Amino acid sequence: MAKKLGKRMRQKQVRKNKWYEFQDKSFKYIALAATGIGVLVLCVLLYDVFFDGFGRLDWKFFLDSSSRKAKNAGIYAAMGGTLWIMALTTIIAFPIGIGAGIYLEEYNKKGRLSNILEVNISNLAGIPSIIYGLLGLEVFSRTLMLGDTAITGALTLALLILPIIIVSTREALKTVPYNLREASFALGASQWQTIWHQILPASIPGIVTGAILAISRAIGETAPLIVIGAATYITSVPKLPNESFTVLPIQIFYWIGKPQHDFQVNAAAAIIVLLGITFVMNGAAVYLRYRWQKKVKW
Amino acid sequence: MKIEAQDVHVYYGQDHTLKGVSLTVKKNTVTALIGPSGCGKSTFLRCMNRMNDLIDNCHVKGNILIDGVDINSPSVNINELRKAVGMVFQKPNPFPKSIFENVAYGLRVNGVSNKEYINDKVEWSLKQAALWDEVKDKLKKSALALSGGQQQRLCIARALAVEPSILLMDEPASALDPISTSKIEELIYNLKASYTIMIVTHNMQQASRTSDKTAFFYMGELVEYDDTRTLFTNPKKERTQNYITGRFG
């Protein structure tokens, strides 16, 4: 009886093991398939865009502004607008975001404020970007009467990426080992001296990496800028931040909405340019992180 | 008296870690703190330069007088205190900078900018720490490229550069090989002429070789404190006897 039972249990165990093995394998293939589909879709999209747009990329395309004729239209104004937005957003968002990250991580780590902000900042990062657009429209464009200008756009995008910069700054600061702080304090350095001379140099590549990724997200944003009323048809690059502007994603959005095939080609070419910019920025971020990991060993 | 600890209690949150430690230390002596791990040696050492202030839930009670001044009184500037009471940690922790900058750091945060003075001071400190001959040709090289023993002597030089009068050492040789260890011990012996030294050690031989006085801690209490020779040859408490003969710990 006991023997029989033992045999039955063994059989059960074997069946179970087979089932686990099957689970293991099938999960592996499902995961592989999911990755494969993602990569495949991306490749098809990229192929489609490159096939349509690559031939359109010439110097003229970069030097022309909006035009009613597709062949005469280019991305000069949009490119200029994107650069303006990039510069202004950087100037606004980097100091505030990095400063806030340092304050929260180094000065107010255990404070109540820090706890409340910690939760809320993570939530802020998840809010749809169009909501930031509405906020920007109400606060910057209307209340502060900045209008549909580059500065309004930059302020709005700065708000959008502030949570990302704050969180990544804190993460970078967290990676600095405690014994480095300890060593500095033990020599009589003040908190600010410790942050400035030891903690920031050790974490700046991480901070900058996060900030670059945040900016590269900002320049791809369309929705909030449409909401604040960025122009879709513009023939000159703004000379000052208080002029109206357009950016690459909006230019693309506008061209894609047109029925003529030639505008679709323009859109594809502009997408290639935008992808290129994003790619270069992400590449820079990856490179910085790589250099950093190689150089600093504790 | 250089250092006077009077009824020092330390709490980590609810944990009563140090339970009323009192001891006095004379100028230019070496005091060894021994005892099983977790008995509160490091905690006590860290009271001397208020490193425990950096730990959020840590509270210190009782008085610690250095040169007669209560270091926990509000009139004491904590950064000045830490310049006067240098510390060397268990694991060598040089800054990820050049050898020169490691030693110069304490001067720079002190507001010293005179290049000549800094150069002289760096050389002097490295000589004091018996490291000068080994590194004088590579001062610009990264401190992280040095061996563990050299790194630890660099950390000592770094502490000496700001001219402390007390040097705290928390198991400074426990991560080092025997040769580096004996170099550190020799150094401690030589530094005694100019500094008051407090050293935590796990190693009984090290305590008896390097120190004038030894304090035996057990479970947060100071069990016995005496001349090193007396404590090791003729301990008054049974617990001390058991510990130094290796019956526990």
Ligand SMILES: Nc1ncnc2c1ncn2[C@@H]1O[C@H](COP(=O)(O)OP(=O)(O)O)[C@@H](O)[C@H]1O
């Ligand atoms: N930062 C800390 N937070 C909480 N408890 C601590 C902390 N540091 C040390 N302790 C506790 O205090 C006791 C004494 O530690 P420590 O002074 O490091 O002992 P020792 O140096 O003698 O080995 C230990 O029980 C340890 O767990």
Ligand SMILES: [Mg+2]
């Ligand atoms: Mg210890």
